[in-house]
Amino acid sequence: MKTSELPVRAAPLRPLTSGGPKVLAGGRISRVDELRAQPRKPGEASFFYADHHFQYDAVKVLPGEYFVSGDDVLIMTVLGSCIAACVWDGKARVGGMNHFMLPEGEDGSGRYGSYAMELLLNEMIKMGARRETMQAKIFGGGAVMAGFTTMNVGERNTKFVLDYLSTERIPVVSQDVLDIHPRKVCFFPVTGKALVKRLAHAHPEALVVEERKGNAAALAKSTAGGSVDLF
Secondary structure (H helix, E strand, C coil), rough: CCCCCHHHHHHHCCCCCCCCCCHHHHCCCCCCCHHCCCCCCEEECCCEEEECCCCEEEECCCCEEEEEEEECCCCEEEECCEEEEEEEEEECCCCEECCCCCCCCCCCCCEHHHHHHHHHHHHHHHHHCCCEEEEEEEEEEECCCCCCCCHHHHHHHHHHHHHHHCCCCEEEEEECCCCCCCCEEEECCCEEEEEEEEECCHHHHHHHHHHHCCHHHHHHHHHHEEEEEEC
């Protein structure tokens, strides 16, 4: 990993002026259009929207993607057997999330944990974070497909991320993993706060298909009924 890069901060975003600025709760100005217009790196999440529940500008992280920010935004994803690692540096006030599908792979993409974790940590370091002050929260690894008699994908993913973070000496301060539930995860990169909602388990096969298609976030609406908030 390259860890010698000088800290780089993104230029402050300017409030939108076309059509009048949209004001969120707390007097924040919505910058969704400007976020959408900014160039993105390969694998960086780019689906921005205004989250009406939290009253935040938000970005959805789909399978194989990541997002790192020091801005007051919301990062969200939906997980089945996949894992999302939310890593935060409280001193630098920088945080990020990834979403990977399997522990290892040969094509060097964010779908695989070994590359997804390296990419997430390096991007955080570029923004001023330091490995020794990072903390992690991990989510996902659900057994959403029935019929496995050996270690399932969710268990493999969970073991991988715990082993990886232990090797890197990044403490896991909280986790919601395994079990049978899909999950919706919301992460605030400036404060490190994370919220997880366990989604209904009525259609696990649909969630697996959506993960493979890269559309897991679409399941948040269709499986929201009967869900339980965990904070």
